[in-house]
Amino acid sequence: MLVREMTTTELSIAKGFCKTPGSRSRNEGDFSGEQFREDVLAPIVTDVLRDGGLLFVDLDHTYGYGTSFLEEAFGGLIRTNVATGPELHRILSFKSDQEPYLIDEVWEYIDEAEALRSKLRN
Amino acid sequence: MRRQLVDFAGGAFIGAIVGWIAKTIGGSVSYFTLGREISLVELATLLLTAYAALILFRSAERVKYADQLRKDTLLRRLESVRSASKRSAELVAADHSPTLVEVTSASKAVGTEMQLLKSAFARLDVTIESEAIDKAEKALRVQHRLMTYTPPGKSAPDSPLRVVSNQVLITAGRRREIESQCRVIDSLLFEIEAQIICF
Numbered sequence: 001m002l003v004r005e006m007t008t009t010e011l012s013i014a015k016g017f018c019k020t021p022g023s024r025s026r027n028e029g030d031f032s033g034e035q036f037r038e039d040v041l042a043p044i045v046t047d048v049l050r051d052g053g054l055l056f057v058d059l060d061h062t063y064g065y066g067t068s069f070l071e072e073a074f075g076g077l078i079r080t081n082v083a084t085g086p087e088l089h090r091i092l093s094f095k096s097d098q099e100p101y102l103i104d105e106v107w108e109y110i111d112e113a114e115a116l117r118s119k120l121r122n
Numbered sequence: 123m124r125r126q127l128v129d130f131a132g133g134a135f136i137g138a139i140v141g142w143i144a145k146t147i148g149g150s151v152s153y154f155t156l157g158r159e160i161s162l163v164e165l166a167t168l169l170l171t172a173y174a175a176l177i178l179f180r181s182a183e184r185v186k187y188a189d190q191l192r193k194d195t196l197l198r199r200l201e202s203v204r205s206a207s208k209r210s211a212e213l214v215a216a217d218h219s220p221t222l223v224e225v226t227s228a229s230k231a232v233g234t235e236m237q238l239l240k241s242a243f244a245r246l247d248v249t250i251e252s253e254a255i256d257k258a259e260k261a262l263r264v265q266h267r268l269m270t271y272t273p274p275g276k277s278a279p280d281s282p283l284r285v286v287s288n289q290v291l292i293t294a295g296r297r298r299e300i301e302s303q304c305r306v307i308d309s310l311l312f313e314i315e316a317q318i319i320c321f
Contacts, residue, residue: 020223022288024272029222029288063223064230066270068285075274099233101263 007053009044014061016040024068033072041073042082048091049083059096059103067105074106075113085114192246196318199239204311206232207262211304214269214292222270222288229266236262250317258310265303268296 013021017040022031048055059065077083083091088110096102210228213220236259243250269290272281282296292300 021226023222023285024274028272028285062230064226064228064233066222066226066285067267068270068272068274071271071274079274098237099230100237101233101259105263 007051008056009048009053010056010058011040011044012058012061014058019062021062021065021069023066024072033066033069033076036069037073037076037080037082042077042080045077045083045088045091049087053091054093055091057092057094059094059106060098064099065102070102070106071109071113075109078110078113078117084117085110192248193318193321195246196239196242196248197315199235199242200311200315200318203232203235203239203258204308206235207265207304207307207311210265210269211300214290214297214300219289219291222285222290225269225290229269232262233266248318248321250314250321254310254313254317258307258314261303261307261310265300265307268300268303 013036017036018031020031021033021036022029024032025034026032044055047053074088077088078085092110094103094106206228210225210232213225213228240255243255269283269292272283272285282293282299284291
């Protein structure tokens with residue numbers, strides 16, 4: 001029997017993107033959620049899904065997040081068909097020691113986007 | 123509580139030794155003079171009673187002091203949450219369009235202060251009706267959303283909150299919503315304060 005070991009990719013938003021996350025879309029200013037999703041998050045998620053690994057996202061050490069940034073980054077993965085809600089539930093995990101409630105918030109955005117996607121498909 | 127138990131155990135142990143010595147040698151040692159003649163056993167009993175009273179007094183004082191210290195710590199933490207929340211809401215006051223970083227940093231400060239308050243409750247082993255804290259936490263999240271959420275998809279020009287070049291532009295209506303949310307948070311924090319004072 002083949003046992004495949006799952007590799008975990010770690011992504012720190014403060015180190016891998018910026019310490020001052022901005023708003024939702026690129027046209028609203030620098031370091032937007034859209035920019036983060038398109039340039040950083042989506043390529044990693046695609047690789048992780050292809051390789052069957054896991055993705056660990058560290059939300060700490062920034063100057064705080066706007067809710068739009070988080071919604072666009074993570075909910076946007078579903079809207080742009082990079083991944084589905086169940087796929088994200090399977091591969092994603094978060095760390096947010098400084099603001100633990102952000103983790104629930106991100107999952108809410110993912111679930112809301114997935115609910116909307118399912119509704120639109122049916 | 124543990125320190126009180128140790129005090130009592132220590133007192134009882136010393137008392138037992140003194141009592142045992144007094145009982146052992148009481149009969150053979152000559153009497154002390156204290157207004158009238160009292161036996162060594164009586165003297166030991168007197169000393170033990172005084173010692174027990176002293177321990178009780180010290181324990182009561184210590185409990186009172188520790189409780190006050192815990193209340194002060196929690197009230198200080200609560201005050202930090204209150205001022206952080208106010209600072210955050212003041213950012214969107216009339217005639218002022220803050221940058222997004224200012225708003226997110228202020229919101230993060232509120233979240234961090236709330237976490238510190240929660241961990242202070244846990245660390246100091248103080249339990250209050252958790253509903254108030256949960257409600258306050260949710261209200262702070264709503265405030266965070268009111269101050270930073272723009273709808274997905276196209277950024278609507280008539281959106282109550284827009285971000286232009288990382289600057290937050292808020293309509294008067296949204297400002298009023300934020301102020302009203304701030305009042306909700308205030309009243310929840312007062313509720314928590316009342317519970318801290320009465321615990």
